Amino acid sequence: MIGLQPEGDIDWSSYRGVMVFVEQRNGQAKPVSWQLIGEATRLAAKLNVKVMALVIGWQVSELAEESIYHGADEVYVCDSKELEHYRTRPYSRVCLHVIRKYKPEIVLMGATNTGRDLAGAIATHLPTGLTADSTQLDVDEERLLLASRPAFSEKMLATILCKQFKPQMATARAGVFEQLPRDTTRTGEVIQVPPQMDPGEIATEMIEFLETKGSVNLAEAEVIVAGGRGLGGPAAFEMLKELADELGGVVGASRAVVDLGWIGHDHQVGQTGVTVRPKLYFAIGISGAVQHVVGMQNSSYIVAINKDANAPIFKIANYAIVGDLFQIIPAIIQAVRTRKLERLQLLKY
Ligand SMILES: Cc1cc2nc3c(=O)[nH]c(=O)nc-3n(C[C@H](O)[C@H](O)[C@H](O)COP(=O)(O)OP(=O)(O)OC[C@H]3O[C@@H](n4cnc5c(N)ncnc54)[C@H](O)[C@@H]3O)c2cc1C
Known part of the structure; x- marks a missing residue:
């Protein structure tokens, strides 16, 4: 990150693993989540680390299992009525808690409305760098994430690195990466995470969810x-x-x-x-x-x-x-x- 230096000597070597935020609505995962777990599996194999998935919502325990079937080794689940609908602060508090405690070296999210909002909020608080809208991901021999995205009016591909902070974060476009075939014989560890805000602390309230009419997915x-x-x-x-x-x-x-x-x-x-x-x-x-x-x-x-x-x-x-x-x-x-x-x-x- 330009202009920002880590405070003191931080031992980044304790940060290991590739984490994917599993975005869901009404208990249904967005396909980009499985696509990113597929890509995380490839990166994790190169780094010799685990694939971690983070599931936040209400009555989402099935998604923990699904994350494992799609390639995750460890799943962190925060299941609470207050988290039924996406809201920036309660969701970002859970993410910050999990990232600080379990220290993944890479965190990936879909470049959806939710992913863009959440990734920005987390990166600012940690603090760390964030590459938005990536279309290619890789890692080099120094374990640096090479996140590439179109730049300069889409005329060239820029590869962005975050050298001084961890985790390295990127949002990635839906449809670009390939999900692995669903494998119900896979097993993994599920770790329950408590919500990080009391309901009374949450300043925003969801009154009604209205789908935008006429837009196309x-x-x-x-x-x-x-x-x-x-x-x-x-x-x-x-x-x-x-x-x-x-x-x-x-x-x-x-x-x-x-x-x-x-x-x-x-x-x-x-x-x-x-x-x-x-x-x-x-x-x-x-x-x-x-x-x-x-x-x-x-x-x-x-x-x-x-x-x-x-x-x-x-x-x-x-x-x-x-x-x-x-x-x-x-x-x-x-x-x-x-x-x-x-x-x-x-x-x-
Ligand atoms: C930086 C940059 C980014 C771009 N990003 C995108 C992008 O995201 N998406 C994108 O699509 N383009 C993008 N473009 C534009 C792209 O280069 C093309 O100009 C565009 O895709 C052409 O659109 P088209 O195929 O509809 O039109 P045309 O190239 O004009 O093709 C029309 C076709 O219709 C056929 N046709 C005509 N009449 C009939 C008929 N009656 N029956 C059957 N066939 C018929 C013709 O034979 C022709 O092949 C980008 C360009 C640049 C420079």
Whole structure:
């Protein structure tokens, strides 16, 4: 950290282990938590240390087990009614207590709204450095965390180090790292942690939780139907929405159409948008520029529809459909509906 020096001689060698904050809502872990435990396992193997998970919430003991199944060796659990919904102070007090007592050398969180808020609050209090929005993580022979993230208008990748403080902290984008296969034969240690604030000390009160209407959660979607400039205008997104609804998915977009104002920025996939890892990704009227591809190339199946047989998107597509999207998409919607009807009729008999 620039300008800040540790006070006195601190023996950082007692800090060992890679800790992941397991973010959850209503007892459901965010996929980024498992992805980060997967990445922590790789870093921990290089450092020859354990993977630690930190679970905070209410009635979250199942998540402790799940953390172990996903790769954690030790899980710290703070389970209390007061922690049912995320609030900065009670959550950060628990994190600070666990970090100071159990001394992980690296702490990772998802670059979600909660992760960004919590990581900042903790890093300021410890104090230590924090790299936000990392897209690559590694460690060097001096046990330093190499946290890389796009910088200078996303034109280059900057690797940021925290040399003088521990733990080294980073938030990381969802969809970038790979989770390990869930292994129910794994075992680990679960350590219960008491809440660090009395209910009366907490200045904020949760009255009601309201989901934002109209926003899209691309990072967690299993099916994404994404459109680009080939749609010719905003109206064609209605057709994509129809297909996405039929498949239980959401609508994504290239930056070109976001810049044109055809759809909101929260739909943008790519380097300056969201990195996604759905089971099925439709790239419709999208050329396949590298800045788009980096954000969706890890999708399990990619279906590309483009009238140009030489469009770069076809190089990474599992299914390539060459033709006019205005003929192809209605045909696909019709086929999906017919298949659904056939299945319903089969169920009747
Ligand atoms: C620093 C930086 C960051 C960037 N970040 C991102 C990012 O995060 N995400 C992103 O997407 N881009 C990003 N870009 C922009 C990127 O370089 C491309 O310009 C953009 O992805 C192109 O969008 P597109 O594929 O929709 O448009 P185009 O490249 O114009 O492609 C349109 C495609 O539609 C096809 N088409 C046209 N009509 C039809 C039809 N009727 N039927 C079928 N196909 C048809 C065409 O053949 C063409 O291939 C970034 C650029 C920079 C410089």
